[in-house]
Amino acid sequence: MNTTVRAAAKINLHLGVGRVREDGFHPLDTVYQAIGIHDDLSLAAADDLTLATRVADHIDPADVPDGPDNIVLRAARLLASHAGRPATGAFEVRKDIPVAGGMAGGSADAAAALVACDRLWGLGTSDDDLLALAAELGSDIPFSLVGGTARGVGRGELVTPVDDRGAWWWVAVPAAEGLSTPAVYRHFDTMRPDAPEVPASADALLAALASGEPVRLARALHNDLQEPAIDLRPELGDLITLGEAEGALRGIVSGSGPTVVFLCDSADGARETAAGLAGAGHDVVLTATGPVAGAHLLA
Numbered sequence: 001m002n003t004t005v006r007a008a009a010k011i012n013l014h015l016g017v018g019r020v021r022e023d024g025f026h027p028l029d030t031v032y033q034a035i036g037i038h039d040d041l042s043l044a045a046a047d048d049l050t051l052a053t054r055v056a057d058h059i060d061p062a063d064v065p066d067g068p069d070n071i072v073l074r075a076a077r078l079l080a081s082h083a084g085r086p087a088t089g090a091f092e093v094r095k096d097i098p099v100a101g102g103m104a105g106g107s108a109d110a111a112a113a114l115v116a117c118d119r120l121w122g123l124g125t126s127d128d129d130l131l132a133l134a135a136e137l138g139s140d141i142p143f144s145l146v147g148g149t150a151r152g153v154g155r156g157e158l159v160t161p162v163d164d165r166g167a168w169w170w171v172a173v174p175a176a177e178g179l180s181t182p183a184v185y186r187h188f189d190t191m192r193p194d195a196p197e198v199p200a201s202a203d204a205l206l207a208a209l210a211s212g213e214p215v216r217l218a219r220a221l222h223n224d225l226q227e228p229a230i231d232l233r234p235e236l237g238d239l240i241t242l243g244e245a246e247g248a249l250r251g252i253v254s255g256s257g258p259t260v261v262f263l264c265d266s267a268d269g270a271r272e273t274a275a276g277l278a279g280a281g282h283d284v285v286l287t288a289t290g291p292v293a294g295a296h297l298l299a
């Protein structure tokens with residue numbers, strides 16, 4: 001029998017980035033939100049470890065590694081070694097989350113793989129151990145397990161859920177070509193040699209979130225990686241201006257980009273913004289609500 005796990009894309013409502021640490025990572029104060037764009041991962045019992053990927057029309061299959069470098073297989077091997085057992089199983093991943101888009105698609109798949117292997121192998125790994133293994137694989141992966149809306153500190157791996165009773169409407173516009181996360185962080189270092197050691201606080205964003213007011217949340221959105229991402233891809237600035245002219249409350253680069261996400265005031269607002277962006281020639285325009293759950297088993 002197959003085990004199927006769904007994992008969501010993330011956006012950063014607030015991404016405060018401090019001066020690079022000695023270990024090469026940047027201290028963050030961030031607020032993540034999981035939104036309704038998903039990858040689905042299924043796992044069947046097998047004698048060896050295999051992976052097949054299927055991608056949505058808006059994804060180039062060549063962008064997804066199909067060998068041992070795929071983070072799904074890395075996650076399976078890490079959990080197997082933690083449990084002292086062989087890594088076995090036949091994975092199939094169906095990708096809808098833009099690749100190298102600043103939406104943590106690989107992190108979502110890694111979180112899904114941890115949950116699926118734990119189930120198929122009957123391990124009953126504790127939440128604390130799963131979160132620690134997730135952090136070892138990547139800074140965003142603990143959040144992909146937790147989902148909802150959460151604050152992330154440290155290098156983003158220390159995650160605490162926050163109060164969010166909103167149902168926020170988002171329009172996401174991925175780019176045809178992804179951006180490398182380390183390259184955007186390096187560009188941040190060049191552009192912001194004076195970056196403070198302590199990253200910009202997420203407190204104002206959290207207050208806006210608790211208000212439930214889309215206009216207030218729109219004003220509070222903040223991303224310190226937006227400037228370097230736009231400097232590397234100037235067309236992202238034009239895209240933000242366009243989406244705002246088409247009715248969005250605010251556009252912002254998602255994480256390290258190049259996906260741009262637009263906060264809208266309602267379902268109708270999101271439909272209108274999406275239609276305006278599509279009419280202006282953007283082939284791929286996705287609409288989603290957030291928050292949604294983290295990596296979870298499908299019945």
Ligand SMILES: C[C@@](CO)(OP(=O)(O)O)[C@H](O)COP(=O)(O)OP(=O)(O)OC[C@H]1O[C@@H](n2ccc(N)nc2=O)[C@H](O)[C@@H]1O
Binds near residue numbers: 182
């Ligand atoms: C920028 C963010 C914002 O949520 O997301 P994406 O836009 O990539 O989705 C994250 O910080 C990405 O997290 P993730 O993609 O898991 O990063 P990791 O695999 O841990 O690290 C990849 C590389 O990114 C840089 N990195 C990552 C996290 C961090 N706090 N500081 C960094 O400088 C380092 O160069 C590191 O070698």
Ligand SMILES: Nc1ncnc2c1ncn2[C@@H]1O[C@H](COP(=O)(O)OP(=O)(O)O)[C@@H](O)[C@H]1O
Binds near residue numbers: 069098104
């Ligand atoms: N399962 C996977 N899905 C997507 N990308 C993967 C996967 N496994 C490894 N990768 C590699 O990770 C890189 C970053 O992918 P992704 O997590 O989608 O982006 P981001 O870090 O911008 O959120 C990709 O360019 C790809 O080479």
